Amino acid sequence: MDTGGSSESPAELKKAKSKTPRKPKESILKQKSPAEFFAENKNIAGFDNPGKCLYTTVREFVENSLDSAESVSELPVVEVTIEEIGKRQFNSMIGLVDRERVDAALYDDYETDKARERRLAKEARAQEIQAKYASLGKKVKEATASKGIKGRGEASFYRVTCKDNGKEMPHDDIPNMFGRVLSGTKYGLKQTRGKFGLSAKMALIWSKMSTGLPIEISSAMKGQNYVSFCRLDIDIHRNIPHVYSHEKRKNKDRWRGAEIQVVIEGNWTTYRSKILHYMRQMAVITPYAQFLFKFLSDAPDKNVTIRFARRTDVMPPVPLEMKHHPSSVDLLLIKRLITETTKLNLLQFLQHEFVNISRSYAERLIGEMGPDFNPKMAVKSLTSQQIVRVHQLFRQAKFDDPSGDCLSPAGEYNLRLGIIKELHLDMVATYSGSAQVFEGHPFIVKAGVSVGGKDVKQGLNIFRFANRILLLFEQGSDVVTRTALKRINWSSYKINQMQDKIGVFVSIVSTKIPFKGTGKEYIGDDISEIAAAVKSAIQ
Amino acid sequence: MDTGGSSESPAELKKAKSKTPRKPKESILKQKSPAEFFAENKNIAGFDNPGKCLYTTVREFVENSLDSAESVSELPVVEVTIEEIGKRQFNSMIGLVDRERVDAALYDDYETDKARERRLAKEARAQEIQAKYASLGKKVKEATASKGIKGRGEASFYRVTCKDNGKEMPHDDIPNMFGRVLSGTKYGLKQTRGKFGLSAKMALIWSKMSTGLPIEISSAMKGQNYVSFCRLDIDIHRNIPHVYSHEKRKNKDRWRGAEIQVVIEGNWTTYRSKILHYMRQMAVITPYAQFLFKFLSDAPDKNVTIRFARRTDVMPPVPLEMKHHPSSVDLLLIKRLITETTKLNLLQFLQHEFVNISRSYAERLIGEMGPDFNPKMAVKSLTSQQIVRVHQLFRQAKFDDPSGDCLSPAGEYNLRLGIIKELHLDMVATYSGSAQVFEGHPFIVKAGVSVGGKDVKQGLNIFRFANRILLLFEQGSDVVTRTALKRINWSSYKINQMQDKIGVFVSIVSTKIPFKGTGKEYIGDDISEIAAAVKSAIQ
Incomplete structure (x- = not known):
C-alpha cells in the first residue's frame, strides 16, 4: 500500500507530525482487494447460501456459454452436469482420511439414547399417517415425513461441469480471464448476458471458500491440434490467479469449444426445482440452442437427464458494440473517452466517438460551446472546465435517440x-x-x-x-x-x-x-x- | 497489469506459442479498479439517479457521523446542510463563463414560437383554475400547475455538508481514508451502520461523475491546536487519492470533530420528502443524538431548518469487536485467521481466535481431528487438507451460541x-x-x-x-x-x-x-x- 497523497503534504507538516506522535493501533487502515470484497459480500452476486450458490453457478456458466457461442455465430450447444460428491469421496479427492466419530457427544447432531427413541417413535407415527393417506389416494406434504436428525453442519458437495461450443480462449490469457475479479472482455458497450465481469469468478471464489479446490478449464480452437488446459484458483488477497497447471494437451478428436469445472458446496435438495425451472425457461427464450442437463449421484432414482432440442436454426444477430449516446455520458466517461480516443481534434472526437453527431452538428455544437473552443483544437488539451462545458451542452442539446x-x-x-x-x-x-x-x-x-x-x-x-x-x-x-x-x-x-x-x-x-x-x-x-x-x- | 500465472507455464508452451501467433484484437482483457466498478454500477450502492444520489449521500454522511461519535462515546451532534447551487453559480465556482444560448434550435427544450404560444395559453388556463379552487379553499395538486418546459438536461447542483463531534482522523491517513474504494477501518467483526467501506466514497465518485469537484474534509482532535484540512478526489482508474491540498490550519476556537463537504448533482424536488422522512426517523431511533438539518437556496420560501433535540443522555454501549464463532467461518476465513494470528500452536489458536471454545473443548476437538493433529503443533504449519478437516469439524461440532x-x-x-x-x-x-x-x-x-x-x-x-x-x-x-x-x-x-x-x-x-x-x-x-x-x- 503506498501512502498516496502524503507526498504532497508540505514540509512543515512533517515537523508538526514529530511533535504530536500518532497513537499506535488507533486507526488501522486496511485495503481490500476486489476479490476479498466479493468473497465477503457474495450475496450481492447471488451467492447467498449453498443452495443458491449452486443455482447461480449453473446460471453463470450457462449464460457465459450462450454469450460465447453467439459471439462466434455458432448455434449454442450447452451441456451442464452436476455430480453429487459424498463427504467420503470428497475427502479422498483432497487426500484427507475420512475419520469415524470418536467423541460422539462433541457433535451438533448428537442424541442421547432417550432422545433417539422418542424421535424414532415420532417418525414411525408420521409414516403410518402418511401410508394411510396414500392409500386413500391423497397427497401429503413431504415435510410431514421427518427428515431425521439434520445436523446444521453436514455439507453437500457437487462437481459442476459446463461444456459448450463457444469461442476458444487464447491459451496465455486463461489464467487472467478466470483468476482475477474485475477483469474481463465484456466491458464494451453492448448487450450481453453477463455484465459485471464476475460470473464464473464468483463460482471460483465460492469454491475456495467451501471446498478449497481449484477450477479446471479446457479450451480448443477449431482445427487446433492441442487443448489448452488450466487448473487454477484465485489468490483472494492479491486478486491474482494462482496456477496449478497450465498446459497444452493433445486434441485427438479435434474437439472445439470450452469446458469449465468447479467443485463447490451446494444444496441440490432445496434448489433442484429452481435449477430445473431455470433450464426449462432458458430453453423457452433460447430455442436456437441445444441444452443437455444431467444430475448424477450415487442414488440412481435421484438422477436427472433432460435434453432440450434445438427447435430453430434462426439465431438472433450478434449484438454489436456501439458508441455512446451524448446524452448518456457523465464527466468521468467523457474524460475516459478523451484519454482513449485516437482522434486528434475536437471535431473528429465528437463526430466519431458518439452516435448521432454528424459533422455539421458537431460544428454547431462547438460553435455553441463558446469562443475558447474551435473544431481544430486538440481534444486531449481540453481543460477540466472545458470538459464540464461539453458535458453541460450534451445534457441540454437535442440528439436523435439511439437506434x-x-x-x-x-x-x-x-x-x-x-x-x-x-x-x-x-x-x-x-x-x-x-x-x-x-x-x-x-x-x-x-x-x-x-x-x-x-x-x-x-x-x-x-x-x-x-x-x-x-x-x-x-x-x-x-x-x-x-x-x-x-x-x-x-x-x-x-x-x-x-x-x-x-x-x-x-x-x-x-x-x-x-x-x-x-x-x-x-x-x-x-x-x-x-x-x-x-x-x-x-x- | 502483470501477467499473473503465465510465469508458471512450462517452457514448451513458449515454443508452441511461437508456432500459433495470437490473433490481434481478438480478446482484449481489461482490468478494472474497484473504483471503476462502483462508478459503473453505482446503483448497487444506492446511487441510482441524481435524486437518490442526494438522498444516499446525506444518509451515508449522517450514519458515518453517528458511528464516529459513538465510537468515542460522545453523544452525537450532527449538522447536515444542503445548499442548492444554481448553474450560473456552479459555473463560476469552477471558473467557467456562463454562456447565453446562441443557436437556440440546438437545445432539447427548444420551442417554436407557435408551440410556445400554445403552452403559455395552457398554463394561463391552469392557473385560472387553480386560483378558482384556491379561493374555494380547496387544495389542488401542484402538478396541475405547469412546470414550464422541462429540458431533460438541466442539472441541479447541491453542496452537502455534514459536521459532527465524532472521532478525529489522523492527519496523514485522511487521503487514504477517503481516496480509495475498499479501504477503511470498519472491517472488523462488529455491529456498525456502514459495512462496505464505500459510504462516503460513493459520494466522492458521484461528485467526480457529475460535477468534477473534489471533496473537502476537516478534522480536529480535542485540545489540538490545528485542524487537518484536505481537498481531494479519487483517481478512479488507479483507485488512489488525488490530493489538491492537505494542510494543518489554525484551530482558534479549539473546535473538535469532523466535517465533510461535497458538491454533487442531485434532485431536491423529488427527494425532499424522503430526506426529511429519513431525518425524522433517525431522530426516532437515535434519541441520544442531536440533529440539525438545513436546506438553503436562493428562494427563501423553499428553505428548511429542522432541529431534533436530544431527548436522552442514555447512549447504548459501544459495540465491541468480537471473535468469530466457529460455526460461521469458511475455509478462506480460517486461512486468513491462521495467517494473522499471533498464537503459535493449534490449541492456543482454537482457544483464543474463536468464541465459545474453552481450553478443554479445544483439546477434545483436536483429539477428534485425528492422529496427525496435536495441541502443540504449529498452527501455521497446517496443510490445506488439515484446514479442511478443521473446517468440517467446526461445521459438525456443537458450540454454544454466540452471546x-x-x-x-x-x-x-x-x-x-x-x-x-x-x-x-x-x-x-x-x-x-x-x-x-x-x-x-x-x-x-x-x-x-x-x-x-x-x-x-x-x-x-x-x-x-x-x-x-x-x-x-x-x-x-x-x-x-x-x-x-x-x-x-x-x-x-x-x-x-x-x-x-x-x-x-x-x-x-x-x-x-x-x-x-x-x-x-x-x-x-x-x-x-x-x-x-x-x-x-x-x-
Missing part, C-alpha cells in the same frame, strides 16, 4: 416458438415493441401472453427475461410483475385474472439493463420509460 | 421514547427479544407497535431499522413488511388492519445484517431465524 440496431432481441418468432413448444399452450399472442430509450441507452420490450396450457398454474404466471436471461428471484419488486398485476385491466380482454391460466412473458433487451444489485435478479420499477413500454407491450 | 454482548441495540427505553416523542402517539408497546443466532452471527430483534398518533396514516405504517439505520426503499420485499402484512393476525389484538393508524417499528441489530445488495435497503425474507424472531417480537 436499436446494436440490440439483439430473441426475435418475436423465437419467443412465440419457445413458449408454444415448452408449455403446450392453447393460445399465445406476442408483440414486439420498437426501440426506445432511457438515459441514452436503447431498449426493446417484447411480450407474449398465453392462455391455458399444460404446465401452467391458475392465475398469472409471469416469466421475466432481460437480455435473454431468465429472472427468477425477487419477482415481487420487478417492473414486469408490478405492471402485470397492477396496471393491466385483464377483464377488458375477457380474461379472469384469478381463474384462467395466464402466462405473461416479457423480455427486455438493452445495452444497459438497470438491474437492482449484481445478482441480476430484478429490474427496478422506478424507470418510467421501461414501465410504460412494458405496459403497452403486454396490452 | 449478544457485542451488540448494541438502541435500547427498549430509547426506542419507546423516540416513537412517542416524534409521532405524538396515543399508545405504544415495545418488546425486546434476547440474542439469537443465524450462521454464527448473533442478532437481537426489538419491536414497537403503536396505535393512533398525529403524523400516522391509516393502516399499517412500517418503520424498519437495522443496526440503528433506517431502511426506506424496497419495503415490499423486506422480512419485516412481509411478516407484518402476512403473518400477524391483527384482529386477534382488536386492531383493524385497514382503518386503525398502526405503527410497526422493528429494529434488528447484528454483527452481520443480511442485506440484499450494498444499498442496505432491505433484509431478505429467506432467513427463517430472523423471520421467526421478527414475528414473535411484533406479537
Whole structure:
C-alpha cells in the first residue's frame, strides 16, 4: 500500500507530525482487494447460501456459454452436469482420511439414547399417517415425513461441469480471464448476458471458500491440434490467479469449444426445482440452442437427464458494440473517452466517438460551446472546465435517440416458438415493441401472453427475461410483475385474472439493463420509460 | 497489469506459442479498479439517479457521523446542510463563463414560437383554475400547475455538508481514508451502520461523475491546536487519492470533530420528502443524538431548518469487536485467521481466535481431528487438507451460541421514547427479544407497535431499522413488511388492519445484517431465524 497523497503534504507538516506522535493501533487502515470484497459480500452476486450458490453457478456458466457461442455465430450447444460428491469421496479427492466419530457427544447432531427413541417413535407415527393417506389416494406434504436428525453442519458437495461450443480462449490469457475479479472482455458497450465481469469468478471464489479446490478449464480452437488446459484458483488477497497447471494437451478428436469445472458446496435438495425451472425457461427464450442437463449421484432414482432440442436454426444477430449516446455520458466517461480516443481534434472526437453527431452538428455544437473552443483544437488539451462545458451542452442539446440496431432481441418468432413448444399452450399472442430509450441507452420490450396450457398454474404466471436471461428471484419488486398485476385491466380482454391460466412473458433487451444489485435478479420499477413500454407491450 | 500465472507455464508452451501467433484484437482483457466498478454500477450502492444520489449521500454522511461519535462515546451532534447551487453559480465556482444560448434550435427544450404560444395559453388556463379552487379553499395538486418546459438536461447542483463531534482522523491517513474504494477501518467483526467501506466514497465518485469537484474534509482532535484540512478526489482508474491540498490550519476556537463537504448533482424536488422522512426517523431511533438539518437556496420560501433535540443522555454501549464463532467461518476465513494470528500452536489458536471454545473443548476437538493433529503443533504449519478437516469439524461440532454482548441495540427505553416523542402517539408497546443466532452471527430483534398518533396514516405504517439505520426503499420485499402484512393476525389484538393508524417499528441489530445488495435497503425474507424472531417480537 503506498501512502498516496502524503507526498504532497508540505514540509512543515512533517515537523508538526514529530511533535504530536500518532497513537499506535488507533486507526488501522486496511485495503481490500476486489476479490476479498466479493468473497465477503457474495450475496450481492447471488451467492447467498449453498443452495443458491449452486443455482447461480449453473446460471453463470450457462449464460457465459450462450454469450460465447453467439459471439462466434455458432448455434449454442450447452451441456451442464452436476455430480453429487459424498463427504467420503470428497475427502479422498483432497487426500484427507475420512475419520469415524470418536467423541460422539462433541457433535451438533448428537442424541442421547432417550432422545433417539422418542424421535424414532415420532417418525414411525408420521409414516403410518402418511401410508394411510396414500392409500386413500391423497397427497401429503413431504415435510410431514421427518427428515431425521439434520445436523446444521453436514455439507453437500457437487462437481459442476459446463461444456459448450463457444469461442476458444487464447491459451496465455486463461489464467487472467478466470483468476482475477474485475477483469474481463465484456466491458464494451453492448448487450450481453453477463455484465459485471464476475460470473464464473464468483463460482471460483465460492469454491475456495467451501471446498478449497481449484477450477479446471479446457479450451480448443477449431482445427487446433492441442487443448489448452488450466487448473487454477484465485489468490483472494492479491486478486491474482494462482496456477496449478497450465498446459497444452493433445486434441485427438479435434474437439472445439470450452469446458469449465468447479467443485463447490451446494444444496441440490432445496434448489433442484429452481435449477430445473431455470433450464426449462432458458430453453423457452433460447430455442436456437441445444441444452443437455444431467444430475448424477450415487442414488440412481435421484438422477436427472433432460435434453432440450434445438427447435430453430434462426439465431438472433450478434449484438454489436456501439458508441455512446451524448446524452448518456457523465464527466468521468467523457474524460475516459478523451484519454482513449485516437482522434486528434475536437471535431473528429465528437463526430466519431458518439452516435448521432454528424459533422455539421458537431460544428454547431462547438460553435455553441463558446469562443475558447474551435473544431481544430486538440481534444486531449481540453481543460477540466472545458470538459464540464461539453458535458453541460450534451445534457441540454437535442440528439436523435439511439437506434436499436446494436440490440439483439430473441426475435418475436423465437419467443412465440419457445413458449408454444415448452408449455403446450392453447393460445399465445406476442408483440414486439420498437426501440426506445432511457438515459441514452436503447431498449426493446417484447411480450407474449398465453392462455391455458399444460404446465401452467391458475392465475398469472409471469416469466421475466432481460437480455435473454431468465429472472427468477425477487419477482415481487420487478417492473414486469408490478405492471402485470397492477396496471393491466385483464377483464377488458375477457380474461379472469384469478381463474384462467395466464402466462405473461416479457423480455427486455438493452445495452444497459438497470438491474437492482449484481445478482441480476430484478429490474427496478422506478424507470418510467421501461414501465410504460412494458405496459403497452403486454396490452 | 502483470501477467499473473503465465510465469508458471512450462517452457514448451513458449515454443508452441511461437508456432500459433495470437490473433490481434481478438480478446482484449481489461482490468478494472474497484473504483471503476462502483462508478459503473453505482446503483448497487444506492446511487441510482441524481435524486437518490442526494438522498444516499446525506444518509451515508449522517450514519458515518453517528458511528464516529459513538465510537468515542460522545453523544452525537450532527449538522447536515444542503445548499442548492444554481448553474450560473456552479459555473463560476469552477471558473467557467456562463454562456447565453446562441443557436437556440440546438437545445432539447427548444420551442417554436407557435408551440410556445400554445403552452403559455395552457398554463394561463391552469392557473385560472387553480386560483378558482384556491379561493374555494380547496387544495389542488401542484402538478396541475405547469412546470414550464422541462429540458431533460438541466442539472441541479447541491453542496452537502455534514459536521459532527465524532472521532478525529489522523492527519496523514485522511487521503487514504477517503481516496480509495475498499479501504477503511470498519472491517472488523462488529455491529456498525456502514459495512462496505464505500459510504462516503460513493459520494466522492458521484461528485467526480457529475460535477468534477473534489471533496473537502476537516478534522480536529480535542485540545489540538490545528485542524487537518484536505481537498481531494479519487483517481478512479488507479483507485488512489488525488490530493489538491492537505494542510494543518489554525484551530482558534479549539473546535473538535469532523466535517465533510461535497458538491454533487442531485434532485431536491423529488427527494425532499424522503430526506426529511429519513431525518425524522433517525431522530426516532437515535434519541441520544442531536440533529440539525438545513436546506438553503436562493428562494427563501423553499428553505428548511429542522432541529431534533436530544431527548436522552442514555447512549447504548459501544459495540465491541468480537471473535468469530466457529460455526460461521469458511475455509478462506480460517486461512486468513491462521495467517494473522499471533498464537503459535493449534490449541492456543482454537482457544483464543474463536468464541465459545474453552481450553478443554479445544483439546477434545483436536483429539477428534485425528492422529496427525496435536495441541502443540504449529498452527501455521497446517496443510490445506488439515484446514479442511478443521473446517468440517467446526461445521459438525456443537458450540454454544454466540452471546449478544457485542451488540448494541438502541435500547427498549430509547426506542419507546423516540416513537412517542416524534409521532405524538396515543399508545405504544415495545418488546425486546434476547440474542439469537443465524450462521454464527448473533442478532437481537426489538419491536414497537403503536396505535393512533398525529403524523400516522391509516393502516399499517412500517418503520424498519437495522443496526440503528433506517431502511426506506424496497419495503415490499423486506422480512419485516412481509411478516407484518402476512403473518400477524391483527384482529386477534382488536386492531383493524385497514382503518386503525398502526405503527410497526422493528429494529434488528447484528454483527452481520443480511442485506440484499450494498444499498442496505432491505433484509431478505429467506432467513427463517430472523423471520421467526421478527414475528414473535411484533406479537
